[in-house]
Amino acid sequence: MSRNIYVKHRPAVIGAGLTLFRRRLLETPKELAWIAAKQALEEAGLTLRDIDCIVIGSAPDTFDGVHMKGEYLADGAGGVGKPVMRVFVGGATGVMVPIAAWWHVASGHCKTVLAVAEEKMSDADIPHPQAVFRYIWDPVTEVPLQPNLIWIFALEMHRYMYKCGVKKEDIALVSVKNKRNALDHPAAQVAANITVEDVLKSEVLVWPVQLLDISPVSDGAAAIVVAREDIARRQTDTPVWIDGVGWALDTTSWTNRDLAFPEYANVAAQMAYRMAGITNPRKEIDVAEVYDPFDYKELHHMEGLGLAKKCEAPILTREGVTQRDGDLPINPSGGLLGVGNPIAAAGTMKVAEIYWQLAGKAGKRQVKKPVYTGLAHAWGDLMQASTVVIMRV
Amino acid sequence: MSRRVAIVGIGWYGFRPVVEEASFREMMFEAAVRAYEDAGGINPRTDVDAFASCQEDFWEGIAIADEFAPEPIGGTLKPVFTIPGDGLQCVASAYMMIKTGQFDVVVAESHAKPSDIVNMHDIMLFAMDPLTTRAINMPNYHAIAALEAQAYMGRYNIPREALAYVVVKDKRNALLNERASYGANLTIDDVLSMPYSVSPLTKLDIAPLVDAAVVVVLASEDVARRLSDTPVWIDGIHWITEDPSLEYHNWEFPIHARMAAEAAYRMAGIENPIKELHFAEVDARYSFKELQFIEALKIAPPGEAYKLLLEGAFDRDGLFPVNPSGGALGEGVPLEVHGLARLLNAVLQLRGEAGRAQLDKAERAVVHSWRGVPTTTSVVAVLSR
Structure with missing residues (x-):
């Protein structure tokens, strides 16, 4: 792979939009997509007429219950009579959306891209959206065992706790922090002021995963506008450049993997760091949105992304380094644990948050220290995919 | 960074109504191995920068089918992602990725095993808007195409003989194509005497399904020249979604294909397609669609394609051969692989490797694919050797 640091059409995020994240929203998926898209366009000071290309991100069709969901969402995402491309890497889709938008612009093929991510999980309510996860396994070797998604995360959490000697109390701190951060987020679904005690007392789902260790079922949409350098500079004083993109997919055979360390996150991050010219991520990344569908996953991913050494993330968390006023704020939005988890939209929400943080537009959520370089990360498939973008002002 | 993008390797497997001996993952593997061999024996673990896989969950029968993409194509722990779209959309993405200058070699893959699908009609109902058209519960989803x-x-007074001519021409061309399962020597009367499936379409007017996998290796110009003596250049590529709601889309004419073609021609600097190109591989899932797409691609004026067709202009020995491979009517529709199937045939023609189907003159071509009902998405690519 060559490293081209002279991308001719340097892409920047110039606007972002978000619906409320809620369970059982009454809007249709198309309407959700348009609410987020319209906000992003308004912030960018553009109309649909100024948009060349559309990128759509949405995870399994089974949630919305629509086959060829990209086609179905096209008009809601503003894609009438326009080139529409949908990308899909399971839960990691939300950050694949800006990556795809990046190459649409960096290639010179499009000048402006409206990138929209939508998910309506509550439509798959028979009996619970979890049912969708019955169909993600290898149809020959795994489906007959009737596995449940939370089981394999319980395995992973257990393994991580054992390998790093982490206690449940340390992991619960992540849930406490993120749900508290989300109190300042206007779209948040499960923001709360809770204690470690609350997490440890919550219902056990699959030991060691408890109810407050896990993100909720959500509906919602998120959108960003990505534009070429000349347009970005014309539209705003604070364009946020996408300077590095990276992603990786590990083997389908999750049983053969080292569950204690997310190698896929490491590979994806290294690709993005190389492109952005980052050699010491712990020092050079000022703020990060790390995928946190479970509280242990934030720690796990921080280590994978090189934001902490192996087994160091729980220590950083305990010392308050990852708080909004800390040295390395992680998930200042409130993350999936606080804002909610409409799969693809949750990942794009993280990109929007980094954009708002770097542009100084995060309002009450603005982190204390000055921030110049940010990272957004998402994770998905059978614990195998990671997507990473590096953004700079 | 503007550098040209070329197809340096292509591999396929299947193209049979039922591939019994291989799973979809094994089909991907077989096609990938052939594509890498064709690209000068590259090693995907070291020589490929990224992989794009085109597939749709419901057709795979797996909720996140993306999970199964990496291994069979050699992409484990490398940048692999899925586009739920036609194979040509993967090629378009690969094209853009190489154009950024960050990627030198990108692989586009697509596979389909419709023979595994027991409830195709129910799946197609799920492709319709849950509030409006799905509720109609149409007994045969081909009815949408029939209405079109x-x-x-x-609108254009097209005689049914023209549709029958398309069927006869494509199925006869398919007899020369080693991959085609549905070649036949028919007469126009054979088609006209068939009972309607959905008026005005008979069983012969509707392309059957087929199992297949195709893998394409794309590379930037400098790498392409090193890997291949016969690179096929992508001079232009574009894709358009017209309008997903059936209520509002144009029933008479595929605007999406027209818009995509105009953009692709502009990229390739083509003003007069019928003079500057030598042949076309277009979507023909339904016989009349071939006529529509010929017009959308500006090879004939709107409503006039049937006149040229009946004069033999689009025969394989005519003025401008269309679907010399037999197209979807002769080869079958391998779901999302369909665009890559058209691309495969065009690449082999341009390289002079099309065997008995080889045309006399094949230096520049246009390739088109549509995602089938109820979608309004088309991709158009201009290729040259």
């Missing part, structure tokens, strides 16, 4: 055919034929 009625609108098109009514």
